[in-house]
Amino acid sequence: MTQITAAGSLPCFVTRGLVYAALFLCAPTVLAAPCKETPGTGIPEISLEEFAAGFDQPVHITHAGDASRRLFVVEQPGRIRIIDKGTPLAEPFLDIHKRVASGGEKGLFSVAFHPRYKDNGWFYVNYTSSAGGLHTVVSRFRRASRNRADANSETVLLTIDQPYGNHNGGQLAFAPDGYLYIGMGDGGAGNDPHGHGQNAATLLGALLRIDVDRHAPGKAYAVPGDNPFIGKAGVREEIWAYGLRNPWRFSFDALNGRLYLADVGQDTVEEINIIRRGGNYGWNVMEGDICTPGVRGECDKSGLHAPILTYRHPEGFSITGGFVYRGSAIPTLCGVYLYADYITQRLRGLRYDNDKDKVIRQTEFFNESDFAGKKARLGGKGPHISSFGQDEGLELYLADHRSGRIIKIVPAQD
Secondary structure, three states: OEOOOOOOOOOOOOOHHHOOOOOOOOOOOOOOOOOOOOOOOOOOOEEEEEEEOOOOOEEEEEOOOOOOOOEEEEEOOOEEEEEEOOEEOOOOOEEOOOOOOOEOOEOEEEEEEOOOHHHHOEEEEEEEEOOOOOEEEEEEEEEEEOOEEEEEEEEEEEEEEOOOOOOOOOOEEEOOOOOEEEEEOOOOOOOOOOOOOOOOOOOOOEEEEEEOOOOOOOOOOEOOOOOOOOOOOOOOOOEEEEOOOOOOEEEEOOOOOOEEEEEOOOOOEEEEEEOOOOOEOOOOOEEOOEEOOOOOOOOOOOOOOOOOEEEEOOOOOOEEOOOEOOOOOOHHHOOOEEEEEOOOOOEEEEEEEOOOOEEEEEEEEEOHHHHHOOOOOOOOOOOOEEEEEEOOOOOEEEEEOOOOOEEEEEEOOO
16 A cells, blocks of 8 residues: 655646536536426336346445446445446456455445546545554555556555444545545444544544545645635544534435435434535434434534434434436436435435425335335345445446345336
8 A cells, every 4th residue: 555645636627716616527427417307396106127236245336437337336345346238247346355344334335436537547445444453444546457446556545543343434425526525434332432423623423525636745635725624723624514423325416416415323313414514413412303312311403404304213224325316217206315224125215495495205115015015026025225326327226235236226117
């Protein structure tokens, strides 16, 4: 492993201060324009069909933004594999399983391709390692050939100590602004014993935002100049938002860049948030929309951002964040945010009204009984959905962690 010692390439656009005016100048290539919903549209039924199979504990699905139409599937034990023209390739794109501490809530969690991956061949991964004590690693690798990465090209950007083996977050994603966002859990155990969620002096319990195209002295990256805590004493400037427990999956709406994040709950509440610059999302003062049971009987909610949606246990136990649908195959699904629960196997959708700042419609597409009745037209048991994915055409997929299937969301079938 090496550290960056020379300046990175030029950023996607020169004036980073104009990031929101130039919102999509750094967005990865897609092969379709995002659909726009018609006001008043409901939420249609959908179907699920198996797209590919044979993966080992898949936890992330994405594309490279290089117009190749390939999908990349992250396997928790430490490999990334390719689906090309619907066929899983036998040889991994990247195999770092010997570096990865895997099992339970540890492993290789995600991959994010640089917005100029087609030209520079750079991509980024997030994994846990136990070498020298458990920690999160965020690294850059480079492409060796079309379907193979150079496993010896690792450049470590960040290492973050993990006091416990759970709540490791693990999502990486480039936003339309060209910066890399990193989801970090609170460090684990129960009730956030070290108080990381409300401590902006640590990188745990937070959503981070860094510039991988530049680096500051002594760092393998730079902090964007418009991050909310720049120049504040005792605060990590990499933080974009904080007060998070375990932000397992988040995504950006392909139409407007809105950031949806699902935070996995503890004993009572699962939640979905719209993340805003500098926001405090409450953990461990609050779990979802209530004062954290077992921690505070009463709590001060002032200054905390409330989730847009919550649900209680036993309705679900572990939320999996998804995407806003912006594809073309299901026009009436346009603008619906899809999400799931890993334990109860529920697949749901909602419409969010930004002007009213509230969910205006929601539905349940599938639950365990639907799968048992083969409503989903899938062979075998229903999926335990660890992650959603989006292809270059903005169509959506599900990762079935237990069976190793990749499932595509398709129009409803009679």
